Amino acid sequence: MLDIRGGGCVTEGRSEYDGARVIEVEGRELMRKRPGMYVGSTGVGGLHQLVYEVASRSVNEVLTGGGGRVDVTLTQDGGVRIADDGPGIPFEAAGEARVGDGLETLLTRPETELRPDGRNTVRWSVYGVGPCAATVMSSRLTAEVRRGGVRRVQEYARGVALVPPVTAGPATDTGTTIAFWPDPGIFDTVECSFAVLARRVREVALLNRGLTLSLTDERPAGGTRSVSFRYPDGAGDFVALLDAETERVLPEVIAFEWENERMAGIAEAALSWRSAREERVRSFANSVPTPEGGTHEVGFRTGVADALTEHALRHGLLKPGGPGLGADRVGEGLTAVVSVRLDRPEYDGSTGGRLGGATVRDGVEQGVREHLGSWLDRHPERAAAVIGRITRDTDPDES
Template sequence: MTALTADVHDPEDYSARHLSVLEGLEAVRKRPGMYIGSTDSRGLTHCMWEIIDNSVDEALGGHCTRIDVVLHADGSVEVRDNGRGIPVDVEPRSGLPGVELVMTKLHAGGKFGSGSYTASGGLHGVGASVVNALAMRLDIEVDRQGHTHAMSFKRGIPGTFADKGPDAAFRPASGLTQIRRVAKKVTGVRIRFWPDRQIFLKDAELARESLLDRARQTAFLIPGLTIAVRDERTDGEAPYEEDFRFDGGIGEFCGYLAPDEPVAQVLHFQGEGQFTETVPVLDDNGHMTPTDVDRRLDVDVAMRWGTGYESTVRTFVNVIATPKGGTHQAGFERALVRVVNDQLRAAKLLKANDDPVVKEDVLEGLTAVVTVRLPEPQFEGQTKEILGTSAATRIVSQVVGKELRAFLTSTKRGEKQQARAVLEKVANAAKARLAARQQRETQRRKNALESSALPAKLVDCRSEGLDRSELFIVEGDSALGTAKLARDSEFQALLPIRGKILNVQKSSVADMLKNAECAAILQVIGAGSGRSFDIDAARYGRIILMADADVDGAHIRTLLLTLIYRYMRPMLEAGRVYAAVPPLHRIELTNVRKKRGAKPEDRYIYTYSDSELRRTLLELEKKGKSYKEPVQRYKGLGEMDADQLAETTMDPRFRTLRRIQVEHADEAAKVFDLLMGNEVAPRREFIAKGAQELDLARIDS
């Protein structure tokens, strides 16, 4: 590595004496950012994972079943594995033991076509040596050939320490030391390093949660591997310990990542492909010669569509995460879009003149884990965030395309239904996208819908404060008239709906938006719908559903809850949706003196169910109180006058509200799916079972 040692302004004063050559690990210490990205916590974490990844590479090859990571209280990090161990014999060209060669020479290791690793996370051969160069002290022990071989380094220089800890006296010296005997079958590596605070920032530290997340992720990607994490930085408390092992592989990982209910089962696709790559190879004369090398790329993909809107796609190369994707993700997405479009047209869900679905539609609600394994992958930089191996696009696309097409065209009963559900979800996502685009275009043109602001039938309130404002969604125009007189116009708004709104459980987004009642509700609340719903933009602090206390009223409430659950769910999660509780009966007492200033509740008693009415009448008879017969039964909200409606249902001083939880709306959606969904068999079973419990005496003759 060549660098300038001084600023030179006069070209005639610029000569070879101004150049310096950084030998070996000196270049790493001079420019650490080139190798680990930064010298803050992120770079320190990168160093730790360079060491862990070497152990993971052993596990990838089937040579390691357990990795232990210890965060010591003194700031050091220790990594232990039961892999094959770094070679301890002397490498003939350098004359150095294998351990010393790997730890002190850049681009030295078993990942350069020697056959030691068919797939690995590290490929540049700089990981361990870079960590060694940036460590104040590094100790390594290797179990091989019946002995434990030990060696220590200070800032990349081999030698011995007089005592424990990074500040002990140090004497440079080369070579390994055998410190004890072990069984010949025992192999493994133990590395402990102290980060050099001359390099890393003072506040750079390793985050436990980040380590746990990465350890969990790696254990998912290598079934059968145990990764144990121990954090001793606990200020005198017991150390934190957690072990990770997942035998289900990326299929289990996909289920862990998925945030929503499944539309179909987890799909697990595996395959492989061959490609030829031209790489420079070091020949016997020490010359780099371009050589065609046959490679094999293994593909392992798990994916699952869910009911939500967000997509999560995690990609990996030899268990190393590629957060910015690369050629393997491009191939995965290309296959998805191509195959899904073909099957949508085959299933008549897309007509000949319809636009094809796009990547955004296919990825909606998708959780996927895409992994590829290959020798010497081409990354962009040492931080390995993007895969650049071009052949991965073709091979991943072929594997995923073939397996996904087989699933979507399957004639097996369970798979056929799931495939149809996936295709319908993608088709609905495309319709919603087109509808949203049309809505944006409509807004830009400022058409009548936009310029008319809010629906004319809305009876708005004067207050704009969310802490008090309430929107009553009222069943019927007759109830609206009474509610206008009963409300407090300062903070209570009214929106009437005409009977029963659309059942959105079995309707598409486009159909929902075309429905006048549903569109009016979304427009009045003013916070959007589905993925674009922004609860902070909602115009009212509470939504209160006010329907009759009968079967039809319950039906209307359920329809409204299904709409809110599917398209405005954050309102439910925030506890801002309520159901008004109107009474079913009014008992008028006849022997109550009409005192001046007497409260209405002294003369009238309201009950909310037939059983409550019977109990109340019995209590009145026991107390010797008389009442007017027959007891008034409300058939609807429209039968109440304004005072009665305010007193029982709308006035915050007297009313009762029932807060709707997400579980309630979820249950309502399931009931509607059962009673009004597309599946006939479950509904027939429900009716047959319910018929046995029906009281025939209650049926009108």
């Protein structure tokens, strides 16, 4: 276990809190000496990873605790502040949580050691180290919790808690705010890219319907810039955004969601066809992009092809005995988003870019075939338009 809790050994006579707050120097120094093992690199990608690790915890706190928004701010002095309106993560030292269950533990131990992923866990990246990465790799970090009418604050320096949490006054709302200043001794740059972060913030908002995410940049000399995102239709809004400037075959986006216990998760798919020929399919697992695809994409394409072929044969839109509408044919002009939320996602390879699992492939294929097939039956004219477009563009006998 990598425990990075802070500066020395437990000695007789120290309190339970003092003992629990002790960080093994070896663990903390390992993270600082080999940051690429935990955040990917010491470049701007690794810097952004610190933001993702803290923001991921805030998003999950909001989604499970009844809040509604997470705000990310790039401050004038080079820091990053992430605030949420969740219930507030309790401090252990305040007696609000058992040792090992509170904010101090989240800030000093990798999340991979604390709890497994689940279908309701939102990840911003494949690393999943958690806020402790920001604690250790920042020259300074402050944590503020507003809970039970009280505001408490704790400060860290390079992974070490300077003092126990202190009461800083009353609180009129609830939530957790973490601010950190990345250590220039670790990173090649401590200048975050507003454009890159804005794209990822929008992506996470699109994948989690109803969640409000904002990004504010206080650094520009010409004044603050800010963006805010909230999408009530999730993946359906995602496809509409991807197709915003193209001519579509269908007037609306087809979208559906279903749960499948065999794959131990929930799947969501949205799709439409454009007049263009290229395929655009974006896939995700627990809100993390899977740029190399995987079993969820394979299942999606097979399910789409099967649903269209079955409908076309039943309604005389394909010749019996002829070729079906295979995945290669239905992909022309297709725009789609496929998102799965799994209890235990499995990946092929070490990069996490390709999702594995035969049960995921089967669960997505079955769900897409059933839901898309039902939509086609309810909208026969639009189904005929899609099938006609595919056969005209891919069948040499129809040209």
